[in-house]
Amino acid sequence: MLNHQTFLDRAFHALADPTRRAIVDQLSRGQASVSELARPLRITLAAVVQHIQVLEEGGVIRTEKSGRVRTCRVDPQALAIVEQWLSKRRRAWEGHFDRLGDVLEEQKATGKAKKET
Amino acid sequence: MQPITHDSFVIERTYQAPPAQVFAAWADPAIKARWFIGPEGWAAIRRELDFRIGGEEVLHGRIKATETLYEARYYEIVAAERIVFVYDMHLSGKHHSVSLASVEFASMAGGTKLLFTEAVAFLDGTPSAEARKNGTGTHLDRIAQLLERSTTSRACVNA
Numbered sequence: 159m160l161n162h163q164t165f166l167d168r169a170f171h172a173l174a175d176p177t178r179r180a181i182v183d184q185l186s187r188g189q190a191s192v193s194e195l196a197r198p199l200r201i202t203l204a205a206v207v208q209h210i211q212v213l214e215e216g217g218v219i220r221t222e223k224s225g226r227v228r229t230c231r232v233d234p235q236a237l238a239i240v241e242q243w244l245s246k247r248r249r250a251w252e253g254h255f256d257r258l259g260d261v262l263e264e265q266k267a268t269g270k271a272k273k274e275t
Numbered sequence: 276m277q278p279i280t281h282d283s284f285v286i287e288r289t290y291q292a293p294p295a296q297v298f299a300a301w302a303d304p305a306i307k308a309r310w311f312i313g314p315e316g317w318a319a320i321r322r323e324l325d326f327r328i329g330g331e332e333v334l335h336g337r338i339k340a341t342e343t344l345y346e347a348r349y350y351e352i353v354a355a356e357r358i359v360f361v362y363d364m365h366l367s368g369k370h371h372s373v374s375l376a377s378v379e380f381a382s383m384a385g386g387t388k389l390l391f392t393e394a395v396a397f398l399d400g401t402p403s404a405e406a407r408k409n410g411t412g413t414h415l416d417r418i419a420q421l422l423e424r425s426t427t428s429r430a431c432v433n434a
Contacts, residue, residue, distance in 0.1 A: 167281070195318055205344045247372075248284050251312070255389070257310035258300055262292040 177201065178209045182232060184190025185219060189231040283394040290387050294355040297387045301358055301378065302326045313338055328352050332360075342367045355380055368423040371398045 172178055181195055196206040210230055213219045221230045280428035290297050300306045304324040312319065317338040324332045325428040332347040358378040364371040374395040383389040 247282065247374075247393070248286065251286055251391060253314060253391070254311055255391070257288060257312070258297075259288070259290055261300060261306060261310050262296065265296065266292065267421050 168212075168216040169218055170216075172213045173210075174263045175209070177205075178213055178218075179208055181206075181213060181230075185230055185232040189229050192228050192230065195230060203205060280397045281395070282397065285393075286391040288389045288391075289383065292386055294382050294387045297389060298355045298358075298380055302352075302354075312336075313343060317343070326352070332362075340367075348362070351377075370398050372399075386418075425430060 173182070177199060180199065184195060184198070191204060192207060193203065193208060195210070195229075196203050199206060210219070210221065214221050214230075218229050218233060220233050221228050234263075286298065290333065297341045300318075304322075304326070307324060308322060310333065313336050315434060317336050321335040326332075326349065328349055328351065329418075330349050332345070332349070334343075334345040336343050336395065342365075345362055346365075347360045347362035348398045351357060357380065360376055362374050362376065364374075372395050374393050376391065376393040379390040379392075381390070
């Protein structure tokens with residue numbers, strides 16, 4: 159369901175395809191028009207347009223139309239946000255679980271394992 | 276109003292201890308206090324754990340200039356099997372996130388597999404609001420844009 163898709167879902171979906179990552183790679187070297195982006199890719203212009211739509215929908219790139227030319231650029235802030243949101247919370251819990259492992263090891267070492275509730 | 280960003284993730288760990296012992300590390304306040312702490316430099320101000328269905332947990336602390344407040348409520352507890360809780364994070368008085376988390380303990384050869392799954396909604400999306408200033412802040416905006424683009428994609432092809 160479209161309205162259940164979130165910013166992150168879309169961003170990850172956008173980056174889950176090798177052609178789209180190639181487009182992002184190319185854009186990370188500077189802005190480009192749709193036809194410039196299509197040139198090194200061995201796919202139809204229509205397919206490139208679709209990939210660009212997915213990337214823009216995912217907040218990974220931004221596009222701007224001037225006359226007949228649509229210029230695309232990467233949105234580095236959006237990429238950073240995806241990474242930041244995702245990794246921060248996860249890292250916090252991974253830290254907890256590392257320490258939980260240490261506690262369990264210690265309990266084993268001191269032999270007073272089972273603490274029932 | 277800032278947009279909400281949603282996220283979900285899964286962490287899987289194996290421990291060389293039986294499920295009852297790993298579960299006890301969540302259920303016993305004294306044991307939990309040993310591993311459920313903030314990062315380096317973080318200090319606790321207040322800690323409470325009422326480990327029962329409907330019971331609440333509070334972990335209030337501070338790291339540098341940031342005050343951290345974790346408040347949880349337990350919805351499902353099955354000893355040595357699973358725990359489901361919902362928690363809020365407030366950072367320096369600002370409502371940062373709301374999460375639904377579940378912990379599953381599975382017995383396996385030589386120990387326990389712990390599966391932690393969290394779905395989180397980040398509420399104070401300051402940077403994301405920044406990044407999406409150009410009218411793309413809400414899902415409705417995005418859908419509208421998508422629809423608009425699908426009608427203009429022809430022009431894009433010709434570009």
